[in-house]
Amino acid sequence: MIHARGLRKSFGDFEAVRGIDIDVRRGEAFGFLGPNGAGKSSTMRMIAAVSPSSGGELSILGMDPHTDGPAIRARLGVCPQDDTLDTELNVFDNLYIYGRYFGLPREQVRSRAQELLDFVQLSEKANAKVDSLSGGMKRRLTIARSLINAPDLILLDEPTTGLDPQARHLLWDRLFRLKQQGVTLVLTTHYMDEAEQLCDRLVVMDQGLIVAEGAPLELIREHSTREVAELRFGVGEHQAAAEKVADLGERVEVLPDRLLVYSDDGEAVIARANERGLQPVAVLVRRSTLEDVFLHLTGRTLVE
Incomplete structure (x- = not known):
């Protein structure tokens, strides 16, 4: 699903990602851990085909993001760190209009939107305005929106930041169900318990480099x-x-x-x-x- 060798990203003289190797397999949950400024977000933006790499090799879904950006983005789902929902629309229309951006037929989008509202337990809020939702509900709606195009790969940037424990566990359950359905998840998080719960494998980044890689239990046994x-x-x-x-x-x-x-x-x-x-x-x-x-x-x- 993702293959990178010697991947780099520079901003002027500053090198945010300093040559990393990544392989993400179909159907697994893969995590990026690291302090602020470690290079996680820069890497995620390259994987999302919205920020060009500065060097190295990168293949997403078997395609080159430099030449196949639109085709890659059509098969991705993205859950950003900050909710970017349209507050002027109700919950259902946030999904419906976003689905139309992908060129999906109207009836297919309507059916898909209702299915996703059921999946994230927001069916009863379909006609509510976004501003009336709790923080946890907004995150669930954002995840539902990232699924509207039935993506092969979902990118989640700090998916549960700011949520209370009950909302976090509900989101973990939804993400685990997606993984069971064969969806590939790539996430960044500052919550170590979240990484242990969700990730099959993960990397720890620091100062633009990968300093450790493996399954959570393997890393604990190796480094502690x-x-x-x-x-x-x-x-x-x-x-x-x-x-x-x-x-x-x-x-x-x-x-x-x-x-x-x-x-x-x-x-x-x-x-x-x-x-x-x-x-x-x-x-x-x-x-x-x-x-x-x-x-x-x-x-x-x-x-x-």
């Missing part, structure tokens, strides 16, 4: 430990505490609000820290996650 012990101390005490527990795990991360000790036995770490006279105000032992991989590979917090 089985468990993480979190120790919280008073303000300004974490660096000093880190020096006292540096030998208790494979790696120690100092965050503004807590200390992370990576080990295969988190309970043992806490017990030995107590033996050394350390008295954290709170402790927690948990399994390693993609967030730990992210911090290790990029050296940044997720909200940077």
Whole structure:
């Protein structure tokens, strides 16, 4: 579905994407993770055939975006980070008019629009104005709109940003159902739990390069430990505490609000820290996650 080798994107003297290799297979969910400025959005725009590459090879759906842009875009669905719905139209007409842009027959678009409203659970809002919808409803409508042309490949840029947990889980369910139907998903996200839930494979980007690639569990096994012990101390005490527990795990991360000790036995770490006279105000032992991989590979917090 997507094949790239040495893909680059420059803006003047600034190189946003610095030569990356990507292969996305039919029917899988593929994710791009990385801090702001890592090159994710620039890569997505090249894949969407709306921004020309500056170098390397790129094939989308077996076609060259430099020469086959319209043909590629006709088979893509795009869910942008910000909702771009037409607030002057009702919910149904947002789908109907968008479908007509693809040249679909009127009756086919009407049928498709009703089918998609059922799929995203907005049938009862068909005649409502967009401004009356909640944030979660608007995101579901945006995803429904991206599906109006029955695309082979859907690009989702931060699909659940700003949504409450219930709305996020509902969207995850809709996207998982699409994947079960054989639709290929490509998404960017800052939510590590979202990547773990949705992605079959993913890449972590930093400063325009891919620094890791694989299935979520593979990346966790490769770049982290089985468990993480979190120790919280008073303000300004974490660096000093880190020096006292540096030998208790494979790696120690100092965050503004807590200390992370990576080990295969988190309970043992806490017990030995107590033996050394350390008295954290709170402790927690948990399994390693993609967030730990992210911090290790990029050296940044997720909200940077």
